[in-house]
Amino acid sequence: MRRADVSELQRKITELKEEKNAVLLVHNYQVAEIQEIADYLGDSLGLSRRAQDAGDTDLIVFCGVDFMAETASLLNPDKKVVLPSKTARCPMAAMLPLRVLKSAKEEHPDAAVVLYVNTLAEAKAEADVCTTSANTAEIISQLDEETVLFGPDKNLAWYASQRVPDKTVIPVPEHGHCNVHVLFGVGEEAMRLKEEHPDAELLVHPECNPEFQMKADYVLSTGGIYRRSKESDAKVFIIGTEVGLVDRLRREIPGKTFLPALDYNECSAMKRITLENTYQALLEEAPVVKVPEDIAARARVPIERMLEMSG
Numbered sequence: 001m002r003r004a005d006v007s008e009l010q011r012k013i014t015e016l017k018e019e020k021n022a023v024l025l026v027h028n029y030q031v032a033e034i035q036e037i038a039d040y041l042g043d044s045l046g047l048s049r050r051a052q053d054a055g056d057t058d059l060i061v062f063c064g065v066d067f068m069a070e071t072a073s074l075l076n077p078d079k080k081v082v083l084p085s086k087t088a089r090c091p092m093a094a095m096l097p098l099r100v101l102k103s104a105k106e107e108h109p110d111a112a113v114v115l116y117v118n119t120l121a122e123a124k125a126e127a128d129v130c131t132t133s134a135n136t137a138e139i140i141s142q143l144d145e146e147t148v149l150f151g152p153d154k155n156l157a158w159y160a161s162q163r164v165p166d167k168t169v170i171p172v173p174e175h176g177h178c179n180v181h182v183l184f185g186v187g188e189e190a191m192r193l194k195e196e197h198p199d200a201e202l203l204v205h206p207e208c209n210p211e212f213q214m215k216a217d218y219v220l221s222t223g224g225i226y227r228r229s230k231e232s233d234a235k236v237f238i239i240g241t242e243v244g245l246v247d248r249l250r251r252e253i254p255g256k257t258f259l260p261a262l263d264y265n266e267c268s269a270m271k272r273i274t275l276e277n278t279y280q281a282l283l284e285e286a287p288v289v290k291v292p293e294d295i296a297a298r299a300r301v302p303i304e305r306m307l308e309m310s311g
């Protein structure tokens with residue numbers, strides 16, 4: 001789309017949003033033209049907090065993936081939540097079907113069940129507490145149980161086990177992962193960039209492989225990467241996460257250089273959301289994301305507990 005057409009569609013979305021008293025919540029991995037018109041742009045934790053605080057909004061338009069819109073709906077049972085594309089489904093969230101979680105719970109009846117928010121509501125309904133990449137270690141460290149079932153991301157489970165060594169963290173399923181973050185491999189390309197830019201800071205997301213995490217200067221959520229990039233004295237950063245965040249960093253932090261740790265590593269699920277289908281979703285107030293109330297009532301509890309437990 002030509003820039004003039006992009007600006008025109010952005011203007012129409014902004015106008016319609018105000019007319020309908022709607023709010024546009026946008027994840028850091030969305031395309032730049034959607035990020036630019038967000039009412040709130042952030043990571044899963046920030047978005048959950050913002051969704052909890054939706055106030056007198058009539059309509060939430062969620063530019064992210066299925067489990068994020070579900071979480072917004074769980075926290076706002078009386079509001080309409082729309083996800084502009086029904087196909088914006090996170091493959092990692094689908095890696096933890098209910099039967100797998102239930103069988104792990106039967107095998108470890110004394111373990112706490114801690115689930116990444118990147119899970120579907122039916123799995124959350126079985127959890128003691130949810131976490132995001134920003135607070136997983138912090139929350140696990142506060143639990144009384146010594147053994148923790150954590151799913152679905154085995155790399156985030158590894159990250160938490162390193163930071164909370166007095167707990168046994170068991171990944172469920174054994175090999176759950178994010179297709180996007182494992183593509184960074186053990187960080188070969190990032191190391192090549194580091195040779196070219198020895199003063200660069202390497203900031204890596206905890207969904208990446210442990211071998212890559214171990215090479216990083218900091219392992220952080222997307223919100224954490226954003227804050228570190230702003231606060232650090234470094235001038236060059238190598239970013240080990242989805243490329244949408246690199247777009248945001250370049251736009252909002254001028255004067256610093258941001259290099260993706262792998263050229264154009266993008267999440268195809270996130271990129272199902274476009275300006276066109278966002279406008280259509282706002283216009284038609286569809287597709288609606290609504291979790292059946294019997295599941296929602298149980299799935300809401302671990303999310304609210306997470307929000308209470310994270311600092």
Ligand code: SF4
Nearest residue numbers: 090091092178180267
């Ligand atoms: S980046 Fe990975 S975890 Fe995030 S939505 Fe895409 S597939 Fe799911």
